[in-house]
Amino acid sequence: MSPLRTFIVEDNKVIYDNLVSTLQELANVEVIGHARNETEAVNWLSKVNADDARFDLMIVDIFLLTGSGLGVLKAAQDAHLPGRRVVLTNYATPDIRKRCAQLGADRVFDKSCELEDLISYCERISDGSATAPGDLQ
Secondary structure, three states: OOOEEEEEEOOOHHHHHHHHHHHHHHOOEEEEEEEOOHHHHHHHHOOOOOHHHOOOEEEEOOEOOOOEHHHHHHHHHHOOOOOEEEEEEOOOOHHHHHHHHHOOOOEEEEOOOOHHHHHHHHHHHHOOOOOOHHHOO
8 A cells, every 4th residue: 555645734843743753653654745834835736736746635734834724725725636635733613624624624633632533534545445535524
């Protein structure tokens, strides 16, 4: 089974490093790109048609050094990019969850209490037990 090609948008280095090591250890994840702000992420996404930039999963934080994860989700939605999009945030309020869904996020995970759910989500995508984004609730 090939690794889940993942692009991560996270500005906090400690959180990013811990997330990457956890996902690589517990789920079949290969990080193929990383951005710390909205501009970097949107620039990376503009190159997705290149073979080395295609992703299976994009994990996005909402609050970034500059810009917002909402802008990243909107850019991915406007470009009709394939691949699942999830949000990993400390602000997983009902309003944020609704807004993220409107911008094409398949799921929103709370950093403080839903990391195991994110890992399980990644495992199900990677092992093929989920065939379409809507299959995972």
